[in-house]
Amino acid sequence: MPSDFRGENSIPRHVAVIMDGNGRWAQKRGLPRTAGHKEGLETAKRIVRAASDLGISYVTLYTFSTENWKRAQEEVGYLMGLIKGHLRAEFEFYKENKIRIEHIGNLSGLPRDVQEEILNAKKDTADFSGTTVVLAINYGGRDEIVRAARKLLESPVASQGKILSEEDFCAAFDMPSLPEVDLLVRTGGEMRLSNFMLWHAAYAELFFTDTLWPDYGVEEFENCVKEFSARNRRFGGVNSPGDAK
Numbered sequence: 001m002p003s004d005f006r007g008e009n010s011i012p013r014h015v016a017v018i019m020d021g022n023g024r025w026a027q028k029r030g031l032p033r034t035a036g037h038k039e040g041l042e043t044a045k046r047i048v049r050a051a052s053d054l055g056i057s058y059v060t061l062y063t064f065s066t067e068n069w070k071r072a073q074e075e076v077g078y079l080m081g082l083i084k085g086h087l088r089a090e091f092e093f094y095k096e097n098k099i100r101i102e103h104i105g106n107l108s109g110l111p112r113d114v115q116e117e118i119l120n121a122k123k124d125t126a127d128f129s130g131t132t133v134v135l136a137i138n139y140g141g142r143d144e145i146v147r148a149a150r151k152l153l154e155s156p157v158a159s160q161g162k163i164l165s166e167e168d169f170c171a172a173f174d175m176p177s178l179p180e181v182d183l184l185v186r187t188g189g190e191m192r193l194s195n196f197m198l199w200h201a202a203y204a205e206l207f208f209t210d211t212l213w214p215d216y217g218v219e220e221f222e223n224c225v226k227e228f229s230a231r232n233r234r235f236g237g238v239n240s241p242g243d244a245k
Contacts, residue, residue, distance in 0.1 A: 010229030012182035014058040015051060016197050016204070019044065020188030021212030028212075034078045039214040041086060045093060050218040052097050052131040054225060058179060059133050062196050066106070066140035080114055083137060087117040091124060098130030104174040105139030106147065134178060141198030148172035173199070180204070183228045185221075187213045203235050 019040055026036030044061060051059045064079055087101070094101065101121040110118070118137065151172040152158055162168075170176060181197050181204040189210040193201065207224050209216070 011055055012205075012225065012228055013056070014060070014179045014181050014183075014200075015056055015225075016060040016062070016181045016184045016201065017047070018062045018184070018186040018188075018194060018196055019213040020186055020190055022214060024188065025212040025214040033075055036214060037075075037079060037082055041082060043214050043216055045090075046218055047216070047221050048099065048131065048133055049097055050221055052099065054222070056131055056225075059131055060104070060136055060178075060181070060197065061133065062136045062139070062194075064105075064137045064139070065195060066109075066138060066143050067195065080111055083135075084114050084117045087121040091121075094121075094125050094128065098128040099125060100128040100130065100132045101125045102132055102134045102175055102178075103137060104134055104144065104178070105137045106143060107138070109138050134175065136196070139174075140195045141193070142195055144174055145199060147174075170199075183207065183225070185209070185224055187211050187216050203233070205231055205233065 022036035022040040023033040024036070025039065026033050029035075048059055048061075063083065068079070069076060093099070101118075101124075103118050103122065107115055107118065114137075118135070148169060149172075152164065152168065155172070157164065157168055178200065181201040184193075184197065184201050184204040185207045186192075187209050189208075189212075191208045197204075205228050207227070209220065209224075211220060
């Protein structure tokens with residue numbers, strides 16, 4: 001961990017990333033949008049490795065949203081193939097860095113071969129003890145909340161007439177053990193959440209950068225984490241006497 005970080009307690013436990021700008025990066029270079037997605041995959045590996053080196057426990061990557069199906073069929077097909085091929089080909093990267101793979105999103109809505117690769121990656125990395133990389137594939141924040149509500153309606157909790165708590169609701173999410181987002185980063189110049197982690201990011205510190213995702217580097221990521229460590233997170237409370245304002 002770099003010496004200029006303030007301490008282990010200041011490192012975010014869970015970082016979520018909206019990896020925006022792949023297509024624009026490619027178009028600026030006269031390349032097909034698919035070339036930007038391929039380059040973006042290499043950036044994701046660098047950032048995951050940097051997060052692992054910093055001791056960040058969870059990194060969630062917005063890989064493919066429920067709205068991305070609206071894109072051109074060629075681009076969607078390429079992305080599905082890239083996801084499938086990456087999960088199959090990068091096992092040594094996961095093993096070397098002790099990366100554990102998890103998934104959030106509507107798994108049943110994905111092509112069968114992509115589903116199988118996701119499940120295999122989760123199984124093959126289940127015992128790794130390093131950073132957990134959560135791939136948000138066919139994911140939408142509203143969709144996850146709606147699917148959780150449907151699960152609860154069909155559960156014994158609903159039939160017992162119990163008043164639902166936040167804990168009950170969280171237990172019905174795609175990954176109940178996933179902690180709330182501490183730090184959410186969006187590249188590419190846009191300043192919105194785009195239906196990402198709507199529940200989990202309720203108290204996240206938000207960072208937006210104009211840098212397109214393929215150009216996003218480790219130094220910028222580390223600077224973002226350093227700024228996070230300097231923020232005063234009150235979660236709706238107030239400063240105690242003597243605290244920084």
